[in-house]
Structures are given as C-alpha cells and as structure tokens.
Amino acid sequence: MSIYNAAALKAELRQRGFRMTAQRETILRVFQTIPQGKHLNAEELYNILQHQGEKISVSTVYRTLNLMAKMGILRELEFAEGHKHYELNKPSELHHHLICVECRQTVEFKSDWIAKIAKNQAKSNEFELLDCQLTLHCVCLEAFEEGWPYCLPEDWVCPKSQRHRSSCEPH
Amino acid sequence: MSIYNAAALKAELRQRGFRMTAQRETILRVFQTIPQGKHLNAEELYNILQHQGEKISVSTVYRTLNLMAKMGILRELEFAEGHKHYELNKPSELHHHLICVECRQTVEFKSDWIAKIAKNQAKSNEFELLDCQLTLHCVCLEAFEEGWPYCLPEDWVCPKSQRHRSSCEPH
C-alpha cells in the first residue's frame, strides 16, 4: 500500500495506466528527504524544487500532489489555513496534529485509540477508510493568558515557538 | 462559553469591544435554523441569505464567519475540499465527521474518547484546547468495489447517498 521508492512508485503508476516521469520521482524524493514531522504545501514544495535547481512548473506540482494523494502515497492535511499540506502517508506511523491557531506551530502525537475508533466507525457505516486525522485547534497557554484572541499585542512572539502571530484583526 | 441567542451574542460582542448588528444577528439565526448535522460554507450561507431576502454582502459574510469562529461561536471544519465549512459550536454535543471523498456525503458520529484524548494531549503540551476534530476520509464501499479511484465510471451515482462524483481525473 505504501510506496516509498521510485521503483514501487513506477509500478503503482503503471498499474493504473500512468507513467513514471522525472518530475514525479523528484517530488517523491523531496517528501522522502524532509524531516519527520514536516509537511509541505504546494508553494513550499515548489520553492524547494526551485532551490534545488529543478525546473518543475507550478501546474505539475499541483497535479502531482493531487495524484499522489489520490493514490494514497501522500496524506492531505487541512489546518484551516486556506491551503492544504502534504506529507508521506505511512499508515504504520499514523499520527495526528495539534496546531496553534495563533503562531501556527504544530505538534505531532500518536494515539492507538484513534485508528481503532476510526476503523470501527467506517466499518459500521460501510465505508472504506482511507485516512483519519484528529486535529486539535489550540492556542499556546502563554498567548491565552496574554489575552488571546483580542488583546494579544500585534507584535506578540510566542515564547514556545519563537513565531509571531499568523493573523489578527485589530481590536 | 456557547452563545446561541441574540442577547448573549450582543453581550459577548460588547465585552470584546464589538457591536451587535442586524447582519450578525441574521447570520447567527441561520445557523440556529439549519438542521442538526448540516454545515455551511461561505457561499452556501450567502445563497441562503439571498433567498431569505436579506441583503448582506459577501464581505460581511466572510467577516462574520471569521469573527464568530474566533469567538468560539462557530466551529470551522475542513474537509479537504478547498473551502471551509461552519456549524454552531456546541461543546456539549461535540461530534466528528466521516466524509466520502468520492460523493462528499458526510456522516456525523460521537465518541467520548476523542475529547479525552484531545484534552490530555493539549494539557501535556501546555496548550489551551479550542476545538478537536476527528475526520475520517473514506469512500463508500460500493464505489470502492466499483474500482475507485480510477476505474469508477464518470457518471457514477452513489447508491448510498444518491450523489454523483465530486471530482475525477479521466484515466
């Protein structure tokens, strides 16, 4: 089910009537290379490719992300940011995300219960389970105590993540 | 915490330095009126308002959704569709969603474990938990057996939901 090397990708593609291309291999390699816990959106992936001197168009980036997500190679993550994030889908290492809505840092965590709950639920509704994601929307305690969501200063920097605010309508 | 009537909304708004307006009250009422299990995206909400003869601009719809989500009145849902959905946030009736990536039907379900897992996780990472969502990405068994994702006919109609395909790249 999970495909992590070029040969297996090629086989999977061919089986479905698709073809192996340099671009697809390159994009797969990027995901294999980034550190565990890191997920990319289309723009970030495109920038990495540019940096590496690869000339792959934005369209191809999007098309490849969609294809690989549909094939089950990538996991499509939604963090309510207005764009999707992707990471390698490794069912054996299923994990979930806690995300700070203020500074956008994410924390990965595991829980064996989630997969069990998900499997049961899908089964009892007669669905095939493809992926399950428990997403926690949180704020750092530090920001919360500082008056989040409305009284946090514009130039707030999260002491936990060192990141500044992602968005805020002035009060 | 949860605000379900105009008076309480007004109080919450004032406390934060915001004001009660006819538009905000109307939008709250729409969410109170739609059936349980229904969630709306910005466009759907806008259409409902139009239908009801309310003249509320698209900007106001978006601004109100953002504001109410940040206030905790609405829950922001991401179903990997490229746009957000919203529903009233009722912590006492916390539920989660199973969604068919093929026909887009959603099934609500509850699980007391999820909230417990989420609370523990947030606490141990020193975050304030705002919302937690377990989302199952599934396909109807019927579609899966019919050859999803690549061999499903273009004109496939899900026998379970009566819906047709949401998207599909031809093979």
Place this chain on the structure above:
DNA sequence: ATAGTTGCAAATAATTTGCATGTTA
C-alpha cells in the same frame, strides 16, 4: 460624536485548466 461596521469593487491567494509541445512505454 466616535469608533466600529458595512458594501462595493478591486486585490490577493490558491488552485485548476486548455492547449501546444515534449516524453514514456
């Protein structure tokens, strides 16, 4: 009266698509 809010239209962001050209099996 003052600060917050709305509507409109223009701007931005994210993603998709048509089509000519290039590539794979």
Place this chain on the structure above:
DNA sequence: TAACATGCAAATTATTTGCAACTAT
C-alpha cells in the same frame, strides 16, 4: 506512435482588503 505528461498563461475559485458611507452606543 499513441497515450500520457508537462509548461505556460489564462481562467477559476475562495477569500481578503481599502475606502467611503453608514450605524450602534
């Protein structure tokens, strides 16, 4: 060589924003 994939630019979709006019407190 036939079917598939890519790149480019234009199109679409979703959402945000500037600003003048309006409204709640």
